[in-house]
Amino acid sequence: xxxxxxxxxxxxxxxxxxxxxxxxxxxxxxxxxxxxxxxxxxxxxxxxxxxxxxxxxxxxxxxxxxxxxxxxxxxxxxxxxxxxxxxxxxxxxxxxxxxxxxxxxxxxxxxxxxxxxxxxxxxxxxxxxxxxxxxxxxxxxxxxxxxxxxxxxxxxxxxxxxxxxxxxxxxxxxxxxxxxxxxxxxxxxxxxxxxxxxxxxxxxxxxxxxxxxxxxxxxxxxxxxxxxxxxxxxxxxxxxxxxxxxxxxxxxxxxxxxxxxxxxxxxxxxxxxxxxxxxxxxxxxxxxxxxxxxxxxxxxxxxxxxxxxxxxxxxxxxxxxxxxxx
Amino acid sequence: xxxxxxxxxxxxxxxxxxxxxxxxxxxxxxxxxxxxxxxxxxxxxxxxxxxxxxxxxxxxxxxxxxxxxxxxxxxxxxxxxxxxxxxxxxxxxxxxxxxxxxxxxxxxxxxxxxxxxxxxxxxxxxxxxxxxxxxxxxxxxxxxxxxxxxxxxxxxxxxxxxxxxxxxxxxxxxxxxxxxxxxxxxxxxxxxxxxxxxxxxxxxxxxxxxxxxxxxxxxxxxxxxxxxxxxxxxxxxxxxxxxxxxxxxxxxxxxxxxxxxxxxxxxxxxxxxxxxxxxxxxxxxxxxxxxxxxxxxxxxxxxxxxxxxxxxxxxxxxxxxxxxxxxxxxxxxxxxxxxxxxxxxxxxxxxxxxxxxxxxxxxxxxxxxxxxxxxxxxxxxxxxxxxxxxxxxxxxxxxxxxxxxxxxxxxxxxxxxxxxxxxxxxxxxxxx
Numbered sequence: 105x106x107x108x109x110x111x112x113x114x115x116x117x118x119x120x121x122x123x124x125x126x127x128x129x130x131x132x133x134x135x136x137x138x139x140x141x142x143x144x145x146x147x148x149x150x151x152x153x154x155x156x157x158x159x160x161x162x163x164x165x166x167x168x169x170x171x172x173x174x175x176x177x178x179x180x181x182x183x184x185x186x187x188x189x190x191x192x193x194x195x196x197x198x199x200x201x202x203x204x205x206x207x208x209x210x211x212x213x214x215x216x217x218x219x220x221x222x223x224x225x226x227x228x229x230x231x232x233x234x235x236x237x238x239x240x241x242x243x244x245x246x247x248x249x250x251x252x253x254x255x256x257x258x259x260x261x262x263x264x265x266x267x268x269x270x271x272x273x274x275x276x277x278x279x280x281x282x283x284x285x286x287x288x289x290x291x292x293x294x295x296x297x298x299x300x301x302x303x304x305x306x307x308x309x310x311x312x313x314x315x316x317x318x319x320x321x322x323x324x325x326x327x328x329x330x331x332x333x334x335x336x337x338x339x340x341x342x343x344x345x346x347x348x349x350x351x352x353x354x355x356x357x358x359x360x361x362x363x364x365x366x367x368x369x370x371x372x373x374x375x376x377x378x379x380x381x382x383x384x385x386x387x388x389x390x391x392x393x394x395x396x397x398x399x400x401x402x403x404x405x406x407x408x409x410x411x412x413x414x415x416x417x418x419x420x421x422x423x424x425x426x427x428x429x430x
Numbered sequence: 431x432x433x434x435x436x437x438x439x440x441x442x443x444x445x446x447x448x449x450x451x452x453x454x455x456x457x458x459x460x461x462x463x464x465x466x467x468x469x470x471x472x473x474x475x476x477x478x479x480x481x482x483x484x485x486x487x488x489x490x491x492x493x494x495x496x497x498x499x500x501x502x503x504x505x506x507x508x509x510x511x512x513x514x515x516x517x518x519x520x521x522x523x524x525x526x527x528x529x530x531x532x533x534x535x536x537x538x539x540x541x542x543x544x545x546x547x548x549x550x551x552x553x554x555x556x557x558x559x560x561x562x563x564x565x566x567x568x569x570x571x572x573x574x575x576x577x578x579x580x581x582x583x584x585x586x587x588x589x590x591x592x593x594x595x596x597x598x599x600x601x602x603x604x605x606x607x608x609x610x611x612x613x614x615x616x617x618x619x620x621x622x623x624x625x626x627x628x629x630x631x632x633x634x635x636x637x638x639x640x641x642x643x644x645x646x647x648x649x650x651x652x653x654x655x656x657x658x659x660x661x662x663x664x665x666x667x668x669x670x671x672x673x674x675x676x677x678x679x680x681x682x683x684x685x686x687x688x689x690x691x692x693x694x695x696x697x698x699x700x701x702x703x704x705x706x707x708x709x710x711x712x713x714x715x716x717x718x719x720x721x722x723x724x725x726x727x728x729x730x731x732x733x734x735x736x737x738x739x740x741x742x743x744x745x746x747x748x749x750x751x752x753x754x755x756x757x758x759x760x761x762x763x764x765x766x767x768x769x770x771x772x773x774x775x776x777x778x779x780x781x782x783x784x785x786x787x788x789x790x791x792x793x794x795x796x797x798x799x800x801x802x803x804x805x806x807x808x809x810x811x812x813x814x815x816x817x818x819x820x821x822x823x824x825x826x827x828x829x830x831x832x833x834x835x836x837x838x839x840x841x842x843x844x845x846x847x848x849x850x851x852x853x854x855x856x857x858x859x860x861x862x
Binding site: 109110111112113114115116117118119121122123125126179218219220221222316365366370371418419420421422423424 | 672777
């Protein structure tokens, strides 16, 4: 043969959507929420984001070096984990606390299992839950957003308000949120204050086919149906389904955390069950549990069911039928 | 439009830009060498019936069917046999074959076939094989041992870049309809459908104009890869599912590619054996077009005569970019199953990262498999598990590798896994 050329296997073309781009698109879709939180909480919020992201990248890099393997920070997943963790933190959290959260998110939540794709639990939520359990006071001291104009709210979050109302007076002071208040709603964690920004981000990810509709729709749908039933039985059990959906990080969790590739089921039936499970657990914790907020715990608990959901709900092989038919 | 929507599949950039206004002729020159492999089909090699030094006419028989599944090979040129030993085949390397030196550039006549009682006999005599890419001898398909009720003519051409079938349907729509009618009558089917992807609206309109006369249905399919896969096409058109490990004939369907139909028509009406086909040249070339190519022309000369140039560092692919094989040398000849010759830029060596469990590979898999698991099973040498997970159902379309954001070699690994699984199944059968 005259000339030996480069020979490769088919297929010879590949989709341009690689891991880096997926992470980049998720980060882009979170930007509206980030910007609105910075507008409302000022420079300190920006510092908190910066500390979380930089320390996440730094810790992942160091850990890879200690393990003696090539650094994996180039895939942007550490940036995303840092950003997601920051979005779940209260705006006034001391920076050292945030660093501890990042440490647990990156090292304990992700790297000890082998890095991206191997972790059984959502890293950002792991970090947040460690902080919530270790520093409950710091983690639940919320400020009111600068530009929020929801009156009738004595505390910062609607869910926290409802819990204190219930224990103090036995009734709930129902708050009406207008649609024009969706851009900047009640206070809470950095990422919680703008339901509209989160919905736009989530829809963008669905449009880009980075996430499928199954988990967000079944998650949010279940929360709506469950709280609607509870509310119709007695309006003093919990706040309205609409307020449930736009508060307490449900949108953040349903669009950006429950859909995390590594920790959620891969096939559609499993995804829907996963979403329903998350929804039921969220409402149970919010209404009957000790914490006012349940999305994080619900997702982490359902993460544990992911392997079993993947095992039992597999796609059907095309043409796989009983041989007796022929 | 059909009501049955194919699950999975991908939408790669089409790149269907080659000139289809006409099918161009390839000019043969005196003294050209033609390398004719005796394996251009699935099955055993054909055995030579000519000797070194013989002068052969265009269309003359060079090699008769070998034992078992096989097909005949005819000369594409008036020439002299200068060697009978081995030549290169695009996919399987060195095979038995002959080399012919062209004595003149005459392409006006060819040696006609004689005999042929019915269509399947004619297909055997003319050496017709499936021109869609697989190269299954057509005479076997035309002799089904089960009753056939529907004939589907595959004009989907879902691979990017390739336009050979598109050009053919534009140029020879009448032949295809007439050929389809012949097949329908031959297998006594009640329905005959020509299925075309809806990115070829001109072909659909052209075929529809004349289809009344031949009583043939034209169906437009949504554009999606791999719409033209045999089992996928049957599902999209009829909603029937071919069971795993079975053939379309088992559910009463016969599938033929449009190019095969045209070859059958020409064999039946003009007694013309199969020694040329339409080939797309596309990709990183100056003149992307479709040529009526005699078989056996090495790529280098093909590119040169069509006004294109091989640039160093490009990949040469025989067939489409999703399933075609890249070749190692410019001496490799175009054969019956070569639908296209593509020059593609050598991609940067992409990084292979760990799986991130996005599930996209199983989302796009048209066979409902889980490529990431099949890959892992293969890498951990779990052949039996792969068999249980129906690795043999894989149609090797390459969608999983295309979509994988981590750049994992899924389809490539599964192909290797299928080889191992075949050996495993054969051994299991022996032990029983």
